[in-house]
Amino acid sequence: MMKTKQLKLLIVIGVVLLLCGCWNYSELNDLAITTSLGIDKEDDKYLVSVMIANAKSAQISAKEGQSQTTVLEGKGKTLSEALENIDLKSPKQIYINHLSAIVISDQVAKEGINKISDFLLREPESRKKFYLLITKEEKASDVLKILTPLESLPSQSIASNVQEAKEYQAVTNDMIYSVFINDVIERGIHPVLSSISIEGKKDEAQKYQHLEQSQPDAVLKLGPLGIFKDDKLIGFATKKESEGTNIILNKVDKSIVEIKYNGGYIVSHLESPNTKLNISFKNNKPQIDLKIKAGGSIAEVNCDIDLTDPKEIAKIKTNTEKELKKTIRQALNMAQKKYQTDIFGFGLAFYHKYPNQFKKLEKHWDHDTFANMDINVSVEIDIETKGSLEQSIRKEEA
Numbered sequence: 001m002m003k004t005k006q007l008k009l010l011i012v013i014g015v016v017l018l019l020c021g022c023w024n025y026s027e028l029n030d031l032a033i034t035t036s037l038g039i040d041k042e043d044d045k046y047l048v049s050v051m052i053a054n055a056k057s058a059q060i061s062a063k064e065g066q067s068q069t070t071v072l073e074g075k076g077k078t079l080s081e082a083l084e085n086i087d088l089k090s091p092k093q094i095y096i097n098h099l100s101a102i103v104i105s106d107q108v109a110k111e112g113i114n115k116i117s118d119f120l121l122r123e124p125e126s127r128k129k130f131y132l133l134i135t136k137e138e139k140a141s142d143v144l145k146i147l148t149p150l151e152s153l154p155s156q157s158i159a160s161n162v163q164e165a166k167e168y169q170a171v172t173n174d175m176i177y178s179v180f181i182n183d184v185i186e187r188g189i190h191p192v193l194s195s196i197s198i199e200g201k202k203d204e205a206q207k208y209q210h211l212e213q214s215q216p217d218a219v220l221k222l223g224p225l226g227i228f229k230d231d232k233l234i235g236f237a238t239k240k241e242s243e244g245t246n247i248i249l250n251k252v253d254k255s256i257v258e259i260k261y262n263g264g265y266i267v268s269h270l271e272s273p274n275t276k277l278n279i280s281f282k283n284n285k286p287q288i289d290l291k292i293k294a295g296g297s298i299a300e301v302n303c304d305i306d307l308t309d310p311k312e313i314a315k316i317k318t319n320t321e322k323e324l325k326k327t328i329r330q331a332l333n334m335a336q337k338k339y340q341t342d343i344f345g346f347g348l349a350f351y352h353k354y355p356n357q358f359k360k361l362e363k364h365w366d367h368d369t370f371a372n373m374d375i376n377v378s379v380e381i382d383i384e385t386k387g388s389l390e391q392s393i394r395k396e397e398a
Contacts, residue, residue, distance in 0.1 A: 188347020244331025264303025
């Protein structure tokens with residue numbers, strides 16, 4: 001009898017649990033799914049732009065001439081007020097759980113983005129896994145409005161660009177919001193963010209008609225890294241400095257190195273460059289050794305050379321290593337001398353291994369210890385393949 005009652009009780013509890021719903025549940029048709037968000041400043045107020053996926057028009061042929069996205073804007077002294085003003089313009093509730101990217105103008109980033117970070121951390125509907133980017137001399141709202149022929153939503157284009165660039169280019173990285181915030185609050189490291197700009201006629205590229213052209217009026221282009229000190233943007237790296245920074249940070253899957261050789265050029269592909277950081281104290285001074293290893297293959301030959309000669313391959317290897325080392329040095333010099341900001345997390349590494357010693361240096365770490373630190377760099381590249389040709393075309397024609 002007791003077992004029967006217990007069984008009935010379990011069945012009742014199970015049914016009750018199945019009938020329970022979320023307290024803030026909303027019908028999908030009542031939500032405006034926001035895929036990306038832009039943040040600018042105008043008249044000392046936040047100008048927030050939200051890109052909303054137009055699910056209805058997505059089911060209609062592109063020939064109908066209906067945009068698959070809508071960008072709404074709102075102003076406010078706070079982000080919450082700006083979003084509330086957007087809600088007043090939207091027939092559906094703004095829903096940001098599906099954000100793929102947030103674009104922040106460089107103007108806002110220079111003032112600091114702690115207020116933005118605080119809002120997003122407290123926002124229960126935010127997943128904290130979206131890409132974070134900054135503009136370079138552009139309004140974030142303009143970036144969101146650029147239509148692209150290769151993706152149905154501009155936010156998908158931004159996300160795809162970030163993913164592809166991270167895999168095949170060393171200039172940008174795929175910084176997500178949660179990692180950025182961790183770099184802001186951690187000791188001994190400052191964050192970097194990829195930049196994004198508009199190349200072409202942005203006014204024309206905001207019109208649906210430009211998608212019907214074989215050559216778009218404008219495209220979104222990822223650029224070099226923005227350098228932060230805490231939560232404030234303090235400047236931008238160059239292309240080479242960005243490449244070196246990402247290699248040091250182990251955020252590169254593939255890269256290319258071009259060297260001058262025999263009156264021409266040789267280009268090598270680098271595969272999975274890996275940087276190992278060794279730290280120590282010597283004479284009460286922090287010491288850093290960077291050891292970079294990568295596999296490589298010759299991708300392009302634009303000079304006379306015998307690729308069957310081991311001595312030539314050895315020279316290519318040596319020159320390629322020198323060129324990569326030069327790129328690493330450019331990145332280190334930029335961070336140490338130009339910005340005096342430890343974006344590599346060397347201080348964090350010392351804090352974890354030598355917490356007591358680091359605490360004594362922490363107050364003056366960036367502009368003193370890090371800025372004047374000698375950093376040893378060694379590079380080793382294994383040129384494994386020469387492609388499908390043993391000789392260059394020039395050599396074979398000779």
